[in-house]
Amino acid sequence: RKEVEQDPGPFNVPEGATVAFNCTYSNSASQSFFWYRQDCRKEPKLLMSVYSSGNEDGRFTAQLNRASQYISLLIRDSKLSDSATYLCVVNEGNTPLVFGKGTRLSVIA
Amino acid sequence: DAGVIQSPRHEVTEMGQEVTLRCKPISGHDYLFWYRQTMMRGLELLIYFNNNVPIDDSGMPEDRFSAKMPNASFSTLKIQPSEPRDSAVYFCASSSGTETYEQYFGPGTRLTVT
Numbered sequence: 001r002k003e004v005e006q007d008p009g010p011f012n013v014p015e016g017a018t019v020a021f022n023c024t025y026s027n028s029a030s031q032s033f034f035w036y037r038q039d040c041r042k043e044p045k046l047l048m049s050v051y052s053s054g055n056e057d058g059r060f061t062a063q064l065n066r067a068s069q070y071i072s073l074l075i076r077d078s079k080l081s082d083s084a085t086y087l088c089v090v091n092e093g094n095t096p097l098v099f100g101k102g103t104r105l106s107v108i109a
Numbered sequence: 110d111a112g113v114i115q116s117p118r119h120e121v122t123e124m125g126q127e128v129t130l131r132c133k134p135i136s137g138h139d140y141l142f143w144y145r146q147t148m149m150r151g152l153e154l155l156i157y158f159n160n161n162v163p164i165d166d167s168g169m170p171e172d173r174f175s176a177k178m179p180n181a182s183f184s185t186l187k188i189q190p191s192e193p194r195d196s197a198v199y200f201c202a203s204s205s206g207t208e209t210y211e212q213y214f215g216p217g218t219r220l221t222v223t
Contacts, residue, residue, distance in 0.1 A: 032210055042216070043216055043217055044152070044200075044214050046210075046211050046212075049210070087152070089210075095165075096154055096157050096165070097212060099151065100151070101150075101151030101152075102151065
């Protein structure tokens with residue numbers, strides 16, 4: 001199975017900061033990309049899809065670079081409630097999703 | 110609507126015992142996935158079903174693990190005999206065939222084998 005690599009962190013940032021996570025994937029045939037969020041001791045939940053043109057959802061911006069095979073997630077104006085683990089997820093086609101191990105974010109007051 | 114339901118939420122058992130984890134997917138979803146999550150290995154796909162049929166079980170660690178889906182609303186993951194290295198959080202997830210990228214996870218079963 002192909003790999004999805006993420007910096008595990010933790011990223012410790014103050015409230016209001018901007019923080020960015022990157023993720024690389026090894027399968028160049030990967031077709032679609034997502035970020036999931038997992039709160040401590042909870043289940044993963046879909047945060048947002050990642051499109052080639054980039055997409056924004058409030059304070060969150062996701063981007064895809066197919067040539068370099070990486071995906072990014074930018075969080076602006078961090079809130080305490082953003083503290084969680086962010087999982088980079090890749091769909092390689094007619095197979096289930098491939099999850100990265102996650103990047104842990106801690107937003108500090 | 111109820112989400113994915115898993116039981117039990119916590120299980121503590123002794124090495125060598127049989128463990129059965131249960132899952133009820135979201136009604137109408139035709140894909141069901143079993144995952145295991147540990148700090149070291151992250152989220153690992155064990156097996157998945159489509160319309161109650163096992164499609165890929167290559168992630169099942171060994172013969173001690175087995176999974177069934179007797180109908181569209183119920184699945185089990187069984188470990189027999191259990192070992193301490195099986196300690197992990199086991200998640201069940203389901204999705205609709207038309208949108209397989211969005212998987213809905215259950216709350217997980219935290220298994221501890223002593």
